[in-house]
Amino acid sequence: DENKLSLDNKKNLDILKKLGLEPIFITEDKLDLLGELLIETEVVVDGIFGTGFKPPVKGYRAEAIKLINQYGKPVVSVDIPSGLSTDTGKIEGDFIKASTTITFAYPKIGHILYPAAQFCGDVYIVDISIDDRYVENVKRFVLMPQDITLPKREKDSHKYTYGHNLVVGGSVGKSGAVIMASKASTKAGAGLTTAFVPECINPVVETTLIEEMSVPASCDKGVFSENASEFLQSVIQNGKFTSLTVGMGMSVSEGTKKLVETVLFLDKPTVFDADGINSLIQIPDFKQKLKNRTSPTVLTPHLGEFSRLTGVPTSELKENLEEYVRGFIEETGVYLVVKFSRTLIVTPDGELYYSIRGNEGMAKAGTGDVLAGILGALINRLPVKEALKTGVYLHGLSGDLAVENVGVESLKATDLIEFIPDAYRWIKENRKKDFSLIRKRKLR
Secondary structure, eight states: OGGGSOHHHHHHHHHHHHTTOOOOOOOGGGHHHHHHHHHHOSOEEEOSSOTTOOSOOOTHHHHHHHHHHHHTOOEEEESSOTTSOSSOSOOOSOOOOOSEEEEESSOOHHHHSTTGGGGSOEEEEEOOOOOGGGGTTOOEEEEOGGGOOOOOOOSSOOGGGGOEEEEEOOOTTOHHHHHHHHHHHHHHTOSEEEEEEETTTHHHHHHHOSSSEEEEEOEETTEEOTTHHHHHHHHHHHSOOOEEEEOTTOOOSHHHHHHHHHHHTSOSOEEEETHHHHHHTTSTTHHHHHHHOSSOEEEEOBHHHHHHHHTOOHHHHHHSHHHHHHHHHHHHOOEEEEESSSEEEEOTTOOEEEEOOOOGGGOSTTHHHHHHHHHHHHTTTSOHHHHHHHHHHHHHHHHHHHHHHHHHHHOOHHHHHHTHHHHHHHHHHHTTSOOSBTOOOBOO
16 A cells, blocks of 8 residues: 555655556565565565564565575575664574675674675675765774774894784693794794793694794693793793783693783783683683783683673573673783684774674684684784784685685685685785775675
8 A cells, every 4th residue: 555655665666657667566466476576586686674673574575585485586685684683693584685785984793794794795895975974983893804904014024023922721622723824924934933832742833833932831631731831921921922822722721821821911913812811711700800900901702702802602602792892902902803603803992893704614613723823923013902803804814815726625624724814815915995895894
């Protein structure tokens, strides 16, 4: 019934008629007609619901959506595939499965987060002259090539100009983690990288690492002994280390707990990853100790580790992740790099950066170790926020470039290390280009 249309609908209906087109209104008793039309249709333009819609779809509209999906024609959705929410990545009830989505002004959370994102197809942003002042208080961004600050290398320089990253980790059976983090650190540009490892795995580390150095510490039953923390402190005091990357393959024990507690009191920019985080949780009042640190602190948890950090079940974190990450940084003052199907950077001032780089082939052991090594190298070279943005993008892009060569099934963590140079080259060539495919940074 045209009389029930909103003023905006009536205005656009008048425009349509002036173009010589006569619309067909599909109602509950005309679903068969929709099916007949779809047989002859080449492309479907979906504009059933807009950004204000709250799932689920009800009534005959749900049946119409089922029909559109059933016929499998290419679908271009306007703003958001009908039936999906713009505000979350959740799916509920029936929704359009789009080939392409053309959205206005800015991308929305529903375009970015899974599982909803996989039903949006390619997302293009169209400028419709919405003034940027309406989003000037928004602190949520999509990480794009133009956001990346590349570290510089000067002609008149030496290895210490580019930082010395001490990579602390490893245990019997998990030497590969600290090896990959160390190799990634060098490949990402650190002037020097040294692996601090239990002496029981040092022969393996020494055999595998060529450009990187190693320092063996006392070992007890395959992991760092309780004496390793005092040795670490003396090594750092006597060395020229400019950053620490702690936790990869380290296991959790009294020795690692004591070692991490020692690191908390060292005045060095530090990345805590994997068992560095799991050991940190064992320390009483660890949140306050993080808050008291004077040097920048980066934690790189996956959702399971973040659940242990917060005491919140992963199912609840998935529902309200932004709320919990902001609450955690208020308590601790740290930088977070949260790893899930997207990677989320959270800064102490409450800014959120979603990375849309990376792929399902990276769901393999070791890819997080590579990221930790990259970040440990870059926090020597750039302001911490810029280092995290660059490092996360570099990591995901390396995976995307690698998967083109080896495929999603065979991709492994060491492939990412090999493709870091190609990722650097790609960023240098493309970061100033304008991308219509999710090119706007802010997320509404």
